[in-house]
Amino acid sequence: xxxxxxxxxxxxxxxxxxxxxxxxxxxxxxxxxxxxxxxxxxxxxxxxxxxxxxxxxxxxxxxxxxxxxxxxxxxxxxxxxxxxxxxxxxxxxxxxxxxxxxxxxxxxxxxxxxxxxxxxxxxxxxxxxxxxxxxxxxxxxxxxxxxxxxxxxxxxxxxxxxxxxxxxxxxxxxxxxxxxxxxxxxxxxxxxxxxxxxxxxxxxxxxxxxxxxxxxxxxxxxxxxxxxxxxxxxxxxxxxxxx
Amino acid sequence: xxxxxxxxxxxxxxxxxxxxxxxxxxxxxxxxxxxxxxxxxxxxxxxxxxxxxxxxxxxxxxxxxxxxxxxxxxxxxxxxxxxxxxxxxxxxxxxxxxxxxxxxxxxxxxxxxxxxxxxxxxxxxxxxxxxxxxxxxxxxxxxxxxxxxxxxxxxxxxxxxxxxxxxxxxxxxxxxxxxxxxxxxxxxxxxxxxxxxxxxxxxxxxxxxxxxxxxxxxxxxxxxxxxxxxxxxxxxxxxxxxxxxxxxxxxxxxxxxxxxxxxxxxxxxxxxxxxxxxxxxxxxxxxxxxxxxxxxxxxxxxxxxxxxxxxxxxxxxxxxxxxxxxxxxxxxxxxxxxxxxxxxxxxxxxxxxxxxxxxxxxxxxxxxxxxxxxxxxxxxxxxxxxxxxxxxxxxxxxxxxxxxxxxxxxxxxxxxxxxxxxxxxxxxxxxxxxxxxxxxxxxxxxxxxxxxxxxxxxxxxxxxxxxxxxxxxxxxxxxxxxxxxxxxxxxxxxxxxxxxxxxxxxxxxxxxxxxxxxxxxxxxxxxxxxxxxxxxxxxxxxxxxxxxxxxxxxxxxxxxxxxxxxxxxxxxxxxxxxxxxxxxxxxxxxxxxxxxxxxxxxxxx
Ligand SMILES: Nc1ncnc2c1ncn2[C@@H]1O[C@H](COP(=O)(O)OP(=O)(O)OP(=O)(O)O)[C@@H](O)[C@H]1O
Ligand SMILES: [Mg+2]
Numbered sequence: 001x002x003x004x005x006x007x008x009x010x011x012x013x014x015x016x017x018x019x020x021x022x023x024x025x026x027x028x029x030x031x032x033x034x035x036x037x038x039x040x041x042x043x044x045x046x047x048x049x050x051x052x053x054x055x056x057x058x059x060x061x062x063x064x065x066x067x068x069x070x071x072x073x074x075x076x077x078x079x080x081x082x083x084x085x086x087x088x089x090x091x092x093x094x095x096x097x098x099x100x101x102x103x104x105x106x107x108x109x110x111x112x113x114x115x116x117x118x119x120x121x122x123x124x125x126x127x128x129x130x131x132x133x134x135x136x137x138x139x140x141x142x143x144x145x146x147x148x149x150x151x152x153x154x155x156x157x158x159x160x161x162x163x164x165x166x167x168x169x170x171x172x173x174x175x176x177x178x179x180x181x182x183x184x185x186x187x188x189x190x191x192x193x194x195x196x197x198x199x200x201x202x203x204x205x206x207x208x209x210x211x212x213x214x215x216x217x218x219x220x221x222x223x224x225x226x227x228x229x230x231x232x233x234x235x236x237x238x239x240x241x242x243x
Numbered sequence: 244x245x246x247x248x249x250x251x252x253x254x255x256x257x258x259x260x261x262x263x264x265x266x267x268x269x270x271x272x273x274x275x276x277x278x279x280x281x282x283x284x285x286x287x288x289x290x291x292x293x294x295x296x297x298x299x300x301x302x303x304x305x306x307x308x309x310x311x312x313x314x315x316x317x318x319x320x321x322x323x324x325x326x327x328x329x330x331x332x333x334x335x336x337x338x339x340x341x342x343x344x345x346x347x348x349x350x351x352x353x354x355x356x357x358x359x360x361x362x363x364x365x366x367x368x369x370x371x372x373x374x375x376x377x378x379x380x381x382x383x384x385x386x387x388x389x390x391x392x393x394x395x396x397x398x399x400x401x402x403x404x405x406x407x408x409x410x411x412x413x414x415x416x417x418x419x420x421x422x423x424x425x426x427x428x429x430x431x432x433x434x435x436x437x438x439x440x441x442x443x444x445x446x447x448x449x450x451x452x453x454x455x456x457x458x459x460x461x462x463x464x465x466x467x468x469x470x471x472x473x474x475x476x477x478x479x480x481x482x483x484x485x486x487x488x489x490x491x492x493x494x495x496x497x498x499x500x501x502x503x504x505x506x507x508x509x510x511x512x513x514x515x516x517x518x519x520x521x522x523x524x525x526x527x528x529x530x531x532x533x534x535x536x537x538x539x540x541x542x543x544x545x546x547x548x549x550x551x552x553x554x555x556x557x558x559x560x561x562x563x564x565x566x567x568x569x570x571x572x573x574x575x576x577x578x579x580x581x582x583x584x585x586x587x588x589x590x591x592x593x594x595x596x597x598x599x600x601x602x603x604x605x606x607x608x609x610x611x612x613x614x615x616x617x618x619x620x621x622x623x624x625x626x627x628x629x630x631x632x633x634x635x636x637x638x639x640x641x642x643x644x645x646x647x648x649x650x651x652x653x654x655x656x657x658x659x660x661x662x663x664x665x666x667x668x669x670x671x672x673x674x675x676x677x678x679x680x681x682x683x684x685x686x687x688x689x690x691x692x693x694x695x696x697x698x699x700x701x702x703x704x705x706x707x708x709x710x711x712x713x714x715x716x717x718x719x720x721x722x723x724x725x726x727x728x729x730x731x732x733x734x735x736x737x738x739x740x741x742x743x744x745x746x747x748x749x750x751x752x753x754x755x756x757x758x759x760x761x762x763x764x765x766x767x768x769x770x771x772x773x774x775x776x777x778x779x780x781x782x783x784x785x786x787x788x789x790x791x792x793x794x795x796x797x798x799x800x801x802x803x804x805x806x807x808x809x810x811x812x813x814x815x816x817x818x819x820x821x822x823x824x825x826x827x828x829x830x831x832x833x834x835x836x837x838x839x840x841x842x843x844x845x846x847x848x
Contacts, residue, residue: 048382052548074384084374084561088257089250094379097253100246101383127257128375140378 001026001182002047002151007056009042009206016042018206019056024151024182029173031193032186034203035237040186041081043203044155047184048078060151074102077149079157083140085128091115091139092124095146102147114142117168134160141169145176152176152183158192170196194229204237247385247393271772283411343489346516350496351480353441353508356405357448358473364452365459365466367556369398370549374561381550388543395453402449406441436524437515443531444511450538457542457549507534599701602692603708610709617709621717628670628717628740629724632663637730663736667744670717678710678752682759686831693832700825707752715745738806746813747789753820754782760827785816 002024009017017039024030032040045051047058049065049072058065063072085094092111099105115121118138123131131139137160144152152173158166173183173196187193193200194214202210210217217232262268363369372380372394380390459465483491495501502509510527517524610617685692685706692702722740726733755778762774792812796805 049550050377050381050554051551070384070386073382076382078382080378084378086250086254086373086375086379088254088261090253090257093250093253093257097246097250098379098383100249101380101385103384127261143379 001028001061002153002184003057003059004043004047005057005059007043007046007058008054009039009046009051010054016206017046017203020203020206020208021056022201022208022211024184026150026182027177027180028198029177029183029185029196031197031200032184032203033188033190033193033200033233034186037205038203039206040203041155042206044078044153044184044186047153048076049073075150077144077147077152079137079140079144079152079154081155083136085131085136085139087127087129089128090125091120091128091131091142094128094139094143098143099146102149104147107146107148111142111146114145114172117172118142118165119162134162134165137161138165138169141172145172150181152181152185154183154185156186156188158187158189166192190230190233191228200229202233202236210236244385244389246383247380247389251393274772343493346512347489347493347496349515350508350512351492352409353444353512354476354505356409356445357505357508358469360402360445360448360452361455362466362469364449364455365462365469367456367462367552367559369394369453369456370553371556371560372553374557377554377557381554387546387548387550391453391457391543391549395449398449398453399446402445403438403442406438406445409441410437436518436528440511440514440524440528440531443528443535444507447507447531447534447538450535450542454538454542454545456552457547458545460552507531510534598695598697599705602695602697602702603705606705606709610713617713618716621713622720624670625717625720626724628666628721629730630728631666632721632736633725633728633730667718667740671744671748674710674714674717674748675752675755677713678707678748679755679759681707681710682752682756685756686759689832698825699828699832700821702828703753703756703821703824707749707756711745711749711752714748718744718748735802735806738810743806743809743813746810746817750785750813750817750820751782753817753824754778754785757820757824757827760824760831788812788816 004020004022007017007020008015020039020043022030032043034040042051046053047060047065049058049069053066058072060072061075063075065072089097092115095111095115096105096108099108112121115124118141120135120138120142123135128136128139137157141154141157144154154173157169161169170192173185177183177198185193185197197214199211199213200217201208210220212220214229214232217229218227221227221232221235262272376390380393455462455465479495480492483495487494510531514524514527514531517527685702695702697705718740722737725740726737730736758774758778758781762777789809789812792808793805795808796802
């Protein structure tokens with residue numbers, strides 16, 4: 001579904017992503033973890049073709065993002081780290097615009113259900129400018145769920161959401177997983193990642209340092225079964241002097 | 244495509260809806276419209292007035308001539324026959340503008356437009372979209388060409404606006420001063436030919452600029468190259484004008500290389516000139532159209548990936564726009580922050596002075612770090628003011644007084660001083676705005692400096708010292724230049740620019756400081772307008788006081804006594820303003836609240 005092959009991204013002299021390869025299969029939620037500045041946002045922006053990879057390929061549903069961006073992006077739903085809604089569009093107009101852009105206006109029948117779950121239905125005629133930070137986040141998620149994407153990329157989607165919003169969003173993600181969609185979710189909330197994600201990809205300074213299910217990671221680190229993902233994450237990403 | 248169309252339409256509709264339902268947004272827009280519409284209205288009003296007056300004057304002149312003059316040779320030679328004939332009543336027709344000047348100014352203007360459009364293309368302005376576009380449009384399955392096409396119309400509207408504005412200026416030039424072209428000001432070409440020509444040539448440059456933006460990654464060097472070329476060109480034109488007059492410039496502009504290099508500008512200028520001299524302009528317009536279509540085709544032929552650059556520009560401009568909501572000073576701070584100082588040597592500033600002196604020294608050092616706006620620009624502006632005042636208006640006086648005799652030469656002099664006065668007035672306005680920025684910045688810093696044990700008036704003096712010094716520098720250099728170039732009435736102008744204006748400016752910017760303290764809500768445009776309006780009202784009584792101080796000069800028929808009165812009155816006024824500003828600052832620091840102006844005149848709160 002989503003294949004990242006030997007992706008590198010260089011900003012001037014700084015290698016933000018270094019020869020990164022991983023796959024997200026259909027019906028799978030993969031967590032993208034890593035300390036601040038590890039290159040999570042850069043990776044996700046490359047997938048959404050906002051950034052041009054310095055080298056490497058990204059395949060979305062079999063279409064290469066660089067060679068055939070329009071076909072590749074038709075399969076993708078992307079929620080940025082800090083969403084900026086159009087100040088002068090209402091919530092409902094955002095959904096209609098996104099549905100039109102993906103050529104899926106028939107999906108608008110789900111608009112009421114999605115907006116209600118995210119507590120945005122009463123705000124459907126409010127302008128983007130008047131939304132609070134959490135509502136902007138929810139609006140971006142609603143826009144992602146309105147069209148029939150096969151691959152979802154979320155960049156820290158849970159930041160700033162209220163507890164109900166978090167629960168609903170996670171529920172919607174799991175429903176989509178059940179429908180066979182692939183999801184890549186970057187997050188710092190490790191307990192959530194542990195429960196939500198089938199697999200995790202851990203980055204550090206742009207390099208992949210660990211990949212697999214939480215159980216596999218435990219096995220590899222020879223940890224006891226009651227060790228949390230958080231402990232493993234800290235162990236993996238800890239600076240080891242001299243190495 | 245349809246999605247983008249829908250989105251643009253909704254955006255426009257909702258913007259208009261909020262504009263018309265929110266008076267806090269509507270009133271500033273209406274005021275802006277008024278500001279722009281006023282010159283248009285004034286222009287059309289004076290034009291109809293003056294054409295009526297001209298007609299009446301012309302017929303009066305004919306009557307007078309018919310009474311007193313006898314035509315000897317039809318057309319040219321006349322002689323006075325009646326002894327009552329008074330030559331001063333027979334004013335000759337107004338001097339006409341030279342067609343050489345007309346075509347040269349026109350061509351230069353269009354070249355300037357071309358260069359500035361190319362300059363935007365080499366900058367990062369064109370690719371800056373909205374932050375929402377980056378989030379919602381770029382990841383959507385829409386091709387980059389379509390998004391480019393979405394960006395282009397707003398730029399083209401800008402080009403159209405520039406075209407119409409230029410045309411307005413040109414028609415003002417031709418209608419009000421009759422260029423000696425046959426049948427001036429009345430084009431036989433249909434009315435849309437000139438705007439279309441300007442729009443097409445501007446559009447070609449816009450497409451070219453967009454193409455450069457999309458394709459060339461590191462453009463900074465090219466931009467600097469363009470600036471150097473443009474500067475060299477300006478120096479060439481100035482040198483030619485100095486040595487050979489307008490004819491030299493005209494010959495230079497006719498050189499084939501220049502014409503070929505800026506062929507769209509050339510074609511547009513030729514179209515305009517042709518239409519003003521009743522020549523057919525059709526073929527040139529056709530070429531422009533072909534050029535425009537070609538440039539569009541070239542722009543859309545490539546599918547370069549410009550998203551990454553666009554995101555960088557968008558982030559930068561979004562931050563600036565956000566900061567602009569906090570007033571000019573907020574924007575300047577953000578802009579200064581966006582520069583990356585790549586200085587090898589670290590600035591080491593030795594501390595100097597104590598209390599307010601140290602504060603002033605800090606401001607001075609900050610100004611010295613950015614010498615271009617704080618030192619170089621005032622010096623250049625001052626030289627320009629002095630040169631224009633002395634040289635250009637000297638020529639104007641000679642020309643004007645050559646065509647008039649006796650009392651009309653004082654009228655010509657009056658005209659000259661009015662022009663210098665206007666120029667000085669615009670300078671004044673500009674510097675006032677800069678001083679206002681300093682005042683706003685000083686309010687922002689209030690939390691930082693309020694714990695310092697500095698008297699309020701000293702703090703105000705320290706905060707406003709730099710803009711006042713820069714202004715004084717500008718006007719003083721203007722005065723020196725004026726005297727050095729031997730402008731008329733040199734000593735009076737020198738005293739005016741060198742002493743009266745800086746003193747008066749110091750007082751007025753302190754007064755403005757008080758008003759900024761009283762109306763500190765910088766994020767609100769309406770509040771800003773109100774604040775400026777109140778500034779004018781509060782300033783008015785002091786204007787009356789100044790006028791009174793000039794009265795002795797008026798009675799004694801001496802400009803000098805008037806000037807001395809004006810200078811003397813500035814000292815108590817400055818002192819009063821500084822005293823009140825100090826009180827206002829202290830009170831503002833103590834309460835952290837806006838200060839009511841009238842509360843200053845009461846005792847301690
Ligand atoms: N446009 C850019 N120009 C230069 N460097 C950049 C740019 N974008 C990101 N970087 C750098 O690339 C590195 C990776 O950044 P990225 O935003 O991908 O990190 P992240 O893993 O998302 O971090 P966080 O957890 O803080 O969101 C950082 O060192 C950052 O400074
Ligand atoms: Mg990030």
